[in-house]
Amino acid sequence: MVFLLPVFASAEEEGSSIDSVPAKFRFTYDNASLPAGEKMGFLGTTALYDVNDWLSFGPSAYGALVGQRGGFITLGMATELRKELFDNNFEVNAGMFVGAGGGRGGFQLAGGGLMLRYHLGAKLKTFMGDFGGGISYIDFPDGAIHSSQPYISYEFPFTTLIASGRRDVPDWEGAMIGRGSLSEQEFATVFRTYQIPTGVLTDSGRAQYKTINLMGIEWNRYLDDNLFLKIESEGAMGGQSNGYMQILFGLGYRFELMDGTWFKLSSSLGVAGGGDVATGGGLIIDAVASLQQRLGDNLFAEISAGYVKVPETSFKAVSYAGKIGYHFYTPNVRSESVDLTDLIGFDAAHFRMRTTHQTYYKAAANWRSHHANLNVDLLGIQMDYFLHDNFYLTGQGLAAYKGQAGAYMTGLVGGGVHLPLFGSPLFIDGELLVGAAGGGGLAVGGGFVWQGNAGLGYQFSDEFSLIAQYGYMAAPKGNFRAKVLSLSLGYNLTLFSR
Template sequence: MKKILFVFALVLSGQLLDAQNEIVPKKKSQKAFAKLDFLSLDLPKDDPNMGFTGIHYNLMLNDWSYAGLGIYGAVSGNKGGFFTLGVNAGIKKYVSDVFYMDAGFHFGGGGGAGAPDGGGAFILPHFNLGYNFKHFSINSGWSYVDFFDGGNINGHQLNVGLEIPLGYSFSNYEASGNEFNFEMLERSSWNVNSKRTSLMLHLNNLKIEGDDTNINVQKFNRATIRLAGFELATYFSKNWFSFLKVDGAFDGIKAGYMDVFLGGGYHFSFNKNRTNILAKFGVGAGGGGGVGTKGGFLMYPDISLEQKLFKNTFLSINKGFVMSPDSHFYTSSFGVGLKYYIDRNGIISEEKSFSKGKFKGIEVITKQDLYFNAKRDGNPTENLHQISLQINLNLNKNIYVTGQTSFANFGNAGAYAEGIVGLGTRTNPLLKDKVIFFGQILGGAAGGGDISTGEGFIVKPSAGLSYKLNNTLSFRTAAGFVKAKGGNLSNPFVNFGIKYHLSFLKMN
């Protein structure tokens, strides 16, 4: 009898373990790729060609089609500070094991630097031939640009691109907030190597340097440009990482300055991993707000010191330079930030031991904003439209932190852009788990396009709802008010868009 009871208990415990394992959300994989491309745009009159370079991230929808987002910036010519944001869609079809054809379309908005961008809306179709080298691919071909909303930038040109596979693992958004112990995760599909990512929100100061003959010194008298922005880094080894950094001016000069950097660095930890020293170098594009950066190409050497505050949160202080290669634009950089490290999507690590994991929700929102009667500094008042990208990271099921960037695409303000951050709150799903109501307040830098934002600081509260379409997509709409400090922009707005939502496993 004892033997029978023992066998029964053994079978039952095995079934219970299997049942526990089943409640751990399944790990899914998404194929995707990052792309860097370059094209030379022919400008009217006597302006030289504008070198236009883009950073894109595209999801493979199936074996042959993709969709995603991209940001472009000027890096040569005389239009430094010209930036755009847009959406991508295309078809990528292999004709052999290594050769492929890529036909795609980009729609976006933006402008700047006194360019004839009109309202900012533009299209950029392309047809390329590519070759896959396994770990990366290159492609080149025909493209066409047209700033069609009253702009005067259009024409055909050659483009070249570099693509890198950059997929990710995820689970359904509904798993967000669920927590599991290490033993349960060990028996699941998440029993793989973890990946490290960091996100930093920071304030940066660029003190304009140079001798008395420097055009920026003459114009701004060695002023300090005060910036707000974020930096996203991903680690491909214990010490080496790559990063994307985006900043916008909110004080010190007239609104409109912005810079975007892509680069890499080395991370050294000591003091039992409570203190870090990071050396970084990035290249990118910047300008606007009357700052002279010539073609817009900038370099960014930097060293940072980080000190742990609690858990995975660090205080960061950085010192470096932001400058053009010939020092036409030359600044000394000093900043402070709050950085959050995440070990994600795996339970195996050589540096750390984990006790549990929690699924964190993330939302990527692409939307169209409409500002009613947006006030201008000089031009007649009219509506302003802009394309916008917002990313939400859940702190728990009802509170999230958020960041947003937007670029004008209709309304005669092509150079206008925003970079803002904030907090939001949401309800639990209602009406058969289809509808969520939310409210949020954001603030940060904005300027350009003759929109009256003073030195560039805006506050932007809003409320709205989202309606679930499937496990990864929702329709989203909101209404709110935008107010500029020191400027006349004080207007209601509405927006609508699509929300892509998922969750990832964060280890503790």
């Protein structure tokens, strides 16, 4: 999904054309120093979208991959300044990440959860992608991590076509982009169960509970008619492992069994941990077989079975999943701009990206296992897809940065209503979401939570809005109850698909 969604990317329209947006998907590796001489290999994944010739911006995540801190994960936003040299084959850059999270080590290690990362580096552009490195500094200001180290990086550059604001495809005749210039993609909501055999132990040495139920999202991008890349992120919402989270990257291949029915094989690796699940340094590997059935031009259902293993520990499980997803094509853009007449046959899908701050206020005596009288402040991202001018699907991922709740994260999906007020820039939004949460000592039971929000927004321009909301969040099988105050900066964008 991150290949498609820029944050404050500049896609300026000039007359009847739309400028394409250069971007890159970056992997970094930092070997960070922790107290008492401990080392933690930190894998970073970032999608950077060019605002102009020297500035990029986008979402980012970091997770422990090597060491003793599996499940130490942060989410946030990154920005970078860059200067190209030697006929654009070499680049120097400097950047900053602001995010939140934590993991094994709790608030003693991550404090409230706020993470800052600064870097100064360079990269060489090649036909296989861009290779780079430099010096980084990772800082948890109210925690125990303050580390300088070298880093290495790999980037996959690409170009996408997204218009800022709300745009529509014109109704006149034009030359439609052909099938060979399309990028095929899938996005799905995932409900997964791990069935864990006897003999698997938790991180604290007890017998691991026999099931973990997870909820999350998956995005696939096809490299040709059969081969695809996949990214998935899921969190525990049932069992006894609340706070467990995983982010996986993989490669797969599909076979068409009959019209609309596909058999898929894939394998992934990534970072995982939390919830007392024994993931060692954090590396996890899985293999999956899936059966997909198309339910129409865009919708599909999919079931899968697989096997997951942590190489360092005894953790292993048989994995079963059900997915409901959306299949679509986007223009595969190679030029600097595209005429709107070339988009005949595509639909204009309207999205709103929100950079969000939330504060949890105590609404039950035992809502936390420690620091029960402290509020919890969170940072994160929300994405809204407008099915209609007044109705949208929404998803959010947030992590604690203040309130001694480092390692708390939540991922929710749901729906909302958007009501403009009397033709003015003011509007009312209301939404209901469900999903997974855990970590940081918040008493969320197995991890399943729900949240309702309502509030007032102001549309400053076609692109930008400011939204304030008040809500309530609860864990049906835990003591967690909180009043929620949210403030979001929204950015409207249009994605062309069919």
